Amino acid sequence: MINDYGIHMQIYKALRARFGHRRWWPAETPFEVLTGAVLTQNTSWNNVETAISGLRRAGCMTPAAMAAMPQGEFQELIRPAGYYRQKAARLKRIAGWVEAKCGDDVDMCALAAVDTGVLREDLLGLKGIGPETADSILLYALKRPVFVVDAYTARVLGRHGLISPQSGYHEIQAECEANLPHDVDIFSDYHAQLVELGKRYCKRTEPRCNDCPLQPVLGTAEID
DNA sequence: TGCCAGGCCGGGT
DNA sequence: ACCCGGCATGGC
Numbered sequence: 001m002i003n004d005y006g007i008h009m010q011i012y013k014a015l016r017a018r019f020g021h022r023r024w025w026p027a028e029t030p031f032e033v034l035t036g037a038v039l040t041q042n043t044s045w046n047n048v049e050t051a052i053s054g055l056r057r058a059g060c061m062t063p064a065a066m067a068a069m070p071q072g073e074f075q076e077l078i079r080p081a082g083y084y085r086q087k088a089a090r091l092k093r094i095a096g097w098v099e100a101k102c103g104d105d106v107d108m109c110a111l112a113a114v115d116t117g118v119l120r121e122d123l124l125g126l127k128g129i130g131p132e133t134a135d136s137i138l139l140y141a142l143k144r145p146v147f148v149v150d151a152y153t154a155r156v157l158g159r160h161g162l163i164s165p166q167s168g169y170h171e172i173q174a175e176c177e178a179n180l181p182h183d184v185d186i187f188s189d190y191h192a193q194l195v196e197l198g199k200r201y202c203k204r205t206e207p208r209c210n211d212c213p214l215q216p217v218l219g220t221a222e223i224d
Numbered sequence: 225t226g227c228c229a230g231g232c233c234g235g236g237t
Numbered sequence: 238a239c240c241c242g243g244c245a246t247g248g249c
Contacts, residue, residue, distance in 0.1 A: 235241090
């Protein structure tokens with residue numbers, strides 16, 4: 001059977017045929033995924049890349065180096081990513097937490113032993129890590145089968161009537177996880193595909209998806 | 225040139 | 238349990 005997993009698997013196949021396999025998350029190490037996940041909060045990835053390059057050049061893309069860096073100097077390094085005073089304080093504390101758990105290990109191997117649910121709660125307990133950031137770290141850095149919901153996901157699925165307009169993070173996540181195989185590669189690539197679709201066809205400033213590649217899958221019953 | 229980008233926190237209802 | 242203002246830079 002092809003359609004065992006329902007509508008989301010069909011959408012995924014259509015998007016993948018259209019866009020090809022996406023390479024996500026763009027990062028050299030798991031610790032860099034974590035760093036990027038915090039820096040990209042309500043911020044364009046282009047700005048985050050500038051900040052990440054600076055951190056790499058400064059030798060600051062490791063838990064111990066980041067935790068030890070003077071606050072003012074660290075602020076200047078991440079300034080291009082915006083909200084730099086907030087993010088500097090939070091990210092340095094998060095780096096300290098990682099160092100306490102893993103030492104100066106950019107692969108954060110020690111976290112591999114921790115149960116996903118426990119790890120998620122630990123991450124959510126850190127100031128500066130909310131649901132999306134926690135799940136991005138779990139999926140893209142630590143390879144746990146957790147579906148990530150972001151602004152693109154909610155907008156794309158909402159405009160196609162696949163979720164109710166008032167559904168929150170966990171409802172959207174549950175809807176996707178219930179209709180896909182719990183597989184890290186599927187979750188990763190599907191999320192990346194939805195972002196690509198959003199960027200190209202489902203911009204926030206436009207009232208609806210134009211020329212949407214999903215129409216063959218969804219039929220004509222488009223909802224706003 | 226104002227609006228937006230791969231959210232989260234804290235205080236208020 | 239929601240709702241809101243604040244946080245800040247760079248691109249279009």
